[in-house]
Amino acid sequence: MTASPARLSPTQLGAYFAFTEVSALLRHAVEKQLRDVGRLSYVQFQLLARLGDSPDGRQRMTDLADGVVYSRSGLTYQAQLLEERGLVTRSPSPEDERSTVVAVTDAGRTVLAEVFPGHVELVSSLLFGDLSDGDVDELARILERTRDNLRAIPPRSAAPRRRRTP
């Protein structure tokens, strides 16, 4: 290890390295499952899942972009792919003609349903397979706090998102 004015304790280093390795391995496994079972990229799955969770299965492009950390053009690209496969539809919003509303189709929900069990199985075994209920409680508490911290601090690191101009 390099000697430098680091502010990370050995325990913090351990937590950080473990975090990054768990993250990489889990992500790899999940992406492979999504690709193999549903021919979905991770982003496409996120989009479908968000739409599936929406009350009416539809959301505006901008709202989707806010949820997934993405550039507008990247979102357009992925939405096009999903539309070509018939998993979503895109149509102009009646309220605001500038907006595009994306909606999951039945085919999209079918793919979601095909992919979901294996996805849950993976997370269940890989992420939680060796943890007690108490561990999971702790993990949820700590990570949710960290997530809130992350949400609050840097809104600038990601792509240019300008919902509101200060």
Place this chain on the structure above:
Amino acid sequence: MTASPARLSPTQLGAYFAFTEVSALLRHAVEKQLRDVGRLSYVQFQLLARLGDSPDGRQRMTDLADGVVYSRSGLTYQAQLLEERGLVTRSPSPEDERSTVVAVTDAGRTVLAEVFPGHVELVSSLLFGDLSDGDVDELARILERTRDNLRAIPPRSAAPRRRRTP
């Protein structure tokens, strides 16, 4: 192990979503810092860091590929980029003429040193900024257990070549 119809408890769901979001936001921030300060991709940073941690600052391509989850060609590509910038050298191994030994140069160590403080600062503030020492202890304990579990279970998804045949 888990029964066939695996399910995630609300707490598990919370932990999973928080984990993925923290992972994505942290990774985004780290990649930006590495790119801005050192013009390094995340993989390039990993390679440099591994070499910097090695006793003599050198490792074989295969050993590097084993550490970082990568295909051989992908590693060759990244090593080429690093070599073009003069951050590493590649030379045939004296012991085994088939092997290529990658070594960090002084320039490489300089870039590492330039990048490291900001990297540590990011992790310190984003990942641990809102956590107590006790939280960090818990996080390290739980994630290290999960990491060990992950290392044991999967047959290495992206393994084109095995070092050893079982």
Place this chain on the structure above:
DNA sequence: TATTGTTATACTCTATAACTATA
């Protein structure tokens, strides 16, 4: 034959900037 690494190639993904159209 098996292993190490490179090359050739094709594909996916992402972002920036220019553009259209609506508000």
Place this chain on the structure above:
DNA sequence: TATAGTTATAGAGTATAACAATA
């Protein structure tokens, strides 16, 4: 002018397969 979204394009990254060289 500002916003929503698309398009054009360019670049980075990755993987697979064929390949050469060495063991």
